[in-house]
Amino acid sequence: MKLYNSITKVCRKTLLGPTYGSPLKKIQILPRTSSADPRQHYLVYITKDKVGLQMLPVDGNPHKSSAFICHPDGAADFAVSHDGRYVFTAGGRERTFMKWKVNLHALDAAAFLGGEELIPFYNLLDGGREGKFFRDMEDYFYYVQLCSQGIKTLETRQVSTHIPLEEIPSVMRAIGFYPSEEEIEEMINEVKFSKYADTGEEVTKINLDDFIKLYINHRPALGLSMKTIRRAFEVLGYDNKEGDKVIDRGDFLSLLQCRGEQMTEDELTECLITLLGKRPRKEGSELDTHPPTGAAALTEEDIPAEITAEIFVADILGLPIAEPEKKEQKEKEESLTYKGPES
16 A cells, blocks of 8 residues: 655555455545544455455554455445444445444454564564574675675774665665665655654664565565566567467567666666676677677577576576476466377
8 A cells, every 4th residue: 555645646655555365446434433542543445355444554564454255256335334333345246235343343452462563564574583584684784784884994883773775775685575766766765754744854774673664565465476477478578489478589678678667778788797697798809790799798698589487587587486386387388288189
């Protein structure tokens, strides 16, 4: 869920919302009831097939929301009673109508039992507070302090609990989250202006606790699957002779430099050098009249003329493909294999 400035339309916060199978289809502030805490506000929402409640303000804590299946074939709409005691949901194809009684005390109890401060966020990390992922994050966080002070400096180290905002992208990438340039800008601005309304000053550094919250709220809620990447190749690519969805090597370079968040040739070359561990041939180093240089030379040597989603992930990015994803692809290939006239 994103919070925008109503005047400038600038994104001020990105927060982990309810994760119940689909994005929220409709939201509405729950009218205040007589039994509710006057300082507490709630949000009613529906997803594809569920109705739920969310405590406000949203902060990414998963225990502050709950949902129940209301219409298995899909919820079409909902309305709230004037006193906030009931929610009415309408189904789609099954043409049913349901009345739900709102129980705010149950949601308050769930949020309380889920833990205070950072406990709910630790539980969202792989392995929790005592896991290897948290220890790695902590190591990277403090290693960045050494880098910002200079690795080879002989001066006394200033140990701190904070890192500069400009180092946020480095730590995010080190722990496996690769935000776009736009997402990086949103993250830095979110922290930089987090206290501006109260103090009139910009924040220039971030501590580990706030960094964990930032990571939880900005990383992809459901991760990035091979299915999503294959879908991108279906849109951007074409069918080769074997029936695979592929992107031409030249189109691959062109897309990265001309579409979306455009990369310069130097930036693309630097990325490919890092990923492939190769150095491009320098201009004039071959006997060819016009030998390819830079990114074109790298891709010609190390990347095939036709790139599949699997080649992109495993060979170029160097990321592992989960076994279920491999099995799904193998079954798909076998189902397309010609088995003779009988089939």
